[in-house]
Amino acid sequence: MATDNRPLGGVGPARRRGLADEVADSVRAAIFDGTYPPGTQLRETELSSALEVSRGPVREALMCLEGEGLLRSGWHRGAVVVELSGEDVAEIDSLRGTLEHLAVRLAVERASEEDLDTLARVADRMRRAEDAHELVALDIAFHDAVYAAGGHRRLQEAWHTIRSQVHLFLVSRIGVSVEDYLATVPGEHRDLVEALRARDPEAALRLFADHRSHALHVLTGRDRA
Amino acid sequence: MATDNRPLGGVGPARRRGLADEVADSVRAAIFDGTYPPGTQLRETELSSALEVSRGPVREALMCLEGEGLLRSGWHRGAVVVELSGEDVAEIDSLRGTLEHLAVRLAVERASEEDLDTLARVADRMRRAEDAHELVALDIAFHDAVYAAGGHRRLQEAWHTIRSQVHLFLVSRIGVSVEDYLATVPGEHRDLVEALRARDPEAALRLFADHRSHALHVLTGRDRA
DNA sequence: GGACACTCTAATGTCAACATTCGGACATTG
DNA sequence: CAATGTCCGAATGTTGACATTAGAGTGTCC
Numbered sequence: 001m002a003t004d005n006r007p008l009g010g011v012g013p014a015r016r017r018g019l020a021d022e023v024a025d026s027v028r029a030a031i032f033d034g035t036y037p038p039g040t041q042l043r044e045t046e047l048s049s050a051l052e053v054s055r056g057p058v059r060e061a062l063m064c065l066e067g068e069g070l071l072r073s074g075w076h077r078g079a080v081v082v083e084l085s086g087e088d089v090a091e092i093d094s095l096r097g098t099l100e101h102l103a104v105r106l107a108v109e110r111a112s113e114e115d116l117d118t119l120a121r122v123a124d125r126m127r128r129a130e131d132a133h134e135l136v137a138l139d140i141a142f143h144d145a146v147y148a149a150g151g152h153r154r155l156q157e158a159w160h161t162i163r164s165q166v167h168l169f170l171v172s173r174i175g176v177s178v179e180d181y182l183a184t185v186p187g188e189h190r191d192l193v194e195a196l197r198a199r200d201p202e203a204a205l206r207l208f209a210d211h212r213s214h215a216l217h218v219l220t221g222r223d224r225a
Numbered sequence: 226m227a228t229d230n231r232p233l234g235g236v237g238p239a240r241r242r243g244l245a246d247e248v249a250d251s252v253r254a255a256i257f258d259g260t261y262p263p264g265t266q267l268r269e270t271e272l273s274s275a276l277e278v279s280r281g282p283v284r285e286a287l288m289c290l291e292g293e294g295l296l297r298s299g300w301h302r303g304a305v306v307v308e309l310s311g312e313d314v315a316e317i318d319s320l321r322g323t324l325e326h327l328a329v330r331l332a333v334e335r336a337s338e339e340d341l342d343t344l345a346r347v348a349d350r351m352r353r354a355e356d357a358h359e360l361v362a363l364d365i366a367f368h369d370a371v372y373a374a375g376g377h378r379r380l381q382e383a384w385h386t387i388r389s390q391v392h393l394f395l396v397s398r399i400g401v402s403v404e405d406y407l408a409t410v411p412g413e414h415r416d417l418v419e420a421l422r423a424r425d426p427e428a429a430l431r432l433f434a435d436h437r438s439h440a441l442h443v444l445t446g447r448d449r450a
Numbered sequence: 451g452g453a454c455a456c457t458c459t460a461a462t463g464t465c466a467a468c469a470t471t472c473g474g475a476c477a478t479t480g
Numbered sequence: 481c482a483a484t485g486t487c488c489g490a491a492t493g494t495t496g497a498c499a500t501t502a503g504a505g506t507g508t509c510c
Contacts, residue, residue, distance in 0.1 A: 016300050016471080018493060043461065054495045055462090056281075060288065067292055069379070075241055076462050076501050091379045094327065099383075102323045154294070154316045158324075158383050241501085243463060268491065279465045280492090301471050301492050 019053050023061035026051060028164065031070055031081055032171050033133075038083035042071065068164040084169055092165050093216050097209065099158055100143070104208050106150030108201045115149035119193045126186035132178050135185060136170045142189055146196075173219040180218055188214070244278050245285035251276060252286060253389065256295055256306055257396050258358075263308035267296065293389040309394055317390050318441050322434065324383055325368070329433050331375030333426045340374035344418045351411035357403050360410060361395045367414055371421075398444040405443055413439070 027047065030036050042062060048055045062079045065071045073079040082088075107115070122142045129135040140163065147156045174181075188211050195204035252272065255261050267287065273280045287304045290296045298304040307313075332340070347367045354360040365388060372381045399406075413436050420429040 018300065020493085045461070056494055059462090060284075063285070063288060069382075075243065077503095078461070091377055094377070095379050095383060098323055098327045102319065152316055152319070154320050154387060157294075158320060158386060161383060161386065162379060245463090270491070281464055284492090302473095303491065 018060075019057035020060035020064070023047070023051055023053060023057050024064045027061060027065060028068075028070065031065075032167060034171075036081050038081050038172070040081045042079045042081065044078070065164075067161065069162060070164050070168065082165070082168070084165065084172070088165075089169060089216075089220065092162055092169065093212065095162055096166060097212055099155060099162075100146070100208055100212070101205060103147045103150045103152070103155055103159070104196070104204050105201055106152055106155070107146050107196055108199050108204050110151050111149035111196060115145065116193065116197050119145050119149070119196065120190075123186065123189040123193050126189055129182070129186070132174045132181065133171065135182060136167065136174070139170065139185060139189070140167050142192075146192075149196075170215075170219065177218055184214070243285075244282035245289065248272070248276055248278060248282050248286035249289045252290060253293075253295065256290075257392060259396075261306050263306050263397070265306045267304045267306065269303070290389075292386065294387060295389050295393060307390070307393070309390070309397070313390075314394060314441075314445065317387055317394065318437065320387055321391065322437055324380060324387075325371070325433055325437070326430060328372045328375045328377070328380060328384070329421075329429050330426055331377055331380070332371050332421055333424050333429050335376050336374035336421060340370065341418065341422050344370050344374070344421065345415075348411065348414040348418050351414055354407070354411070357399045357406065358396065360407060361392065361399070364395065364410060364414070365392050367417075371417075374421075395440075395444065402443055409439070 027036070027042070036042065044055045044058050044062065047062075048058045051058070062071060062073070066073055066079065070082060071079040072082055084092075111119075119142065122138055122145055126135060126138045126142075129138055143159075144163070147159045150156075188207075192204070192207055192211060195207045198204075252261070252267065261267065269280045269283050269287065272287075273283045276283070287296060287298070291298055291304065295307060296304040297307055309317075336344075344367065347363055347370055351360060351363050351367075354363060368384075369388070372384045375381075413432075417429070417432055417436060420432045423429075
């Protein structure tokens with residue numbers, strides 16, 4: 001799963017990771033594929049015995065996932081997979097809009113040719129995506145690349161705190177108008193790349209806003225807007 | 226220290242907290258008051274013996290502070306207090322500007338009279354602040370209240386991820402034009418409250434932008450802009 | 451019959467010991 | 481003398497046991 005931040009082709013320095021990261025990846029994937037539906041209680045002991053690691057790394061992983069907004073927890077009350085209400089979706093969308101506004105402006109201004117090529121490559125892969133899950137992953141990867149092109153570390157970190165929630169929302173809505181999603185999204189992203197390549201801030205911002213608005217309306221229940 | 230999210234008057238139900246939170250508060254305070262200057266290596270064993278707790282809570286606290294951007298760490302390489310470069314300050318300022326833009330719009334639209342009273346109270350306290358440290362704390366508390374008035378949970382969380390860095394930057398710059406800071410900041414915040422009370426989005430946004438710009442210029446070295 | 455207090459259990463919070471890994475000092479070799 | 485390889489110490493990563501607490505269930509009293 002494209003959860004790490006590799007630029008999708010750059011060979012990362014293959015740095016060592018701890019068990020906590022692997023546990024986090026496992027649990028995150030399990031949440032996305034529906035193994036742990038929203039509302040599920042995640043008990044440290046269960047996970048630790050299921051994954052055959054001690055509770056330490058599990059605890060760390062859960063804290064990490066809570067930072068990504070996938071879990072909510074309280075004192076002595078464990079962790080629960082979030083259930084995204086309508087208000088939650090609105091919050092995510094407005095915050096995402098704000099962050100992406102800055103990201104697009106930065107990307108238009110500072111994206112290298114290599115960055116743009118990466119974006120084009122991801123957009124191109126979308127046209128060959130075979131199922132909706134893969135398309136969602138590519139959608140997220142595309143926006144990752146936009147933020148990366150902005151070269152703004154803290155902005156990327158802020159994106160990371162809602163990225164998984166966006167992902168969760170998208171996959172949880174798979175099934176409502178899949179064909180529409182499959183049909184329109186690849187083309188939209190290709191247009192986004194072109195707008196960035198043209199270095200036209202206003203046009204790019206408008207396209208990105210339309211893209212978010214369209215996705216929100218389609219996925220929020222209103223069919224083929 | 227007003228590090229928790231209490232609305233500055235509401236006596237929280239004093240709910241049970243873990244050792245990790247207390248450790249985090251201690252270390253955060255120590256960073257702010259200069260006990261741990263930027264670049265300091267924070268070793269888990271040292272902290273655990275100094276604070277007389279085991280490494281578990283210390284580890285958790287350090288992870289939390291890393292999430293606030295006060296520390297940086299790597300695999301098997303411990304945690305180091307951040308040193309804010311010029312680029313870092315620019316990043317913090319731009320991200321803060323973006324987040325605050327949304328926060329102010331929300332606050333103008335949705336702030337209750339009680340929220341506004343809280344803001345006015347904090348702004349009023351600034352006039353009686355006796356030292357710069359207290360003024361900085363009140364400055365942060367004021368912006369906390371603005372975000373709180375927006376009623377946008379994830380936006381508040383995003384603010385939390387840079388809040389401590391803003392705090393760190395402000396206290397690290399105490400000494401350069403303290404008198405200017407002390408003289409102008411209380412009045413500026415009173416104006417900000419009035420703008421919010423007037424429910425005028427454009428005016429409020431402009432004042433908040435000016436406020437940030439002024440603070441940045443003063444604290445970045447250029448005196449009395 | 452309903453409300454309160456108690457107990458009991460299962461989960462989280464904490465701890466101290468063990469295993470692994472990074473960085474540097476030292477010796478070795480071309 | 482520089483580059484490389486090895487060893488060692490100290491810090492982090494991991495583990496399992498112990499302490500504490502929230503919440504459910506039960507029993508009693510009014």
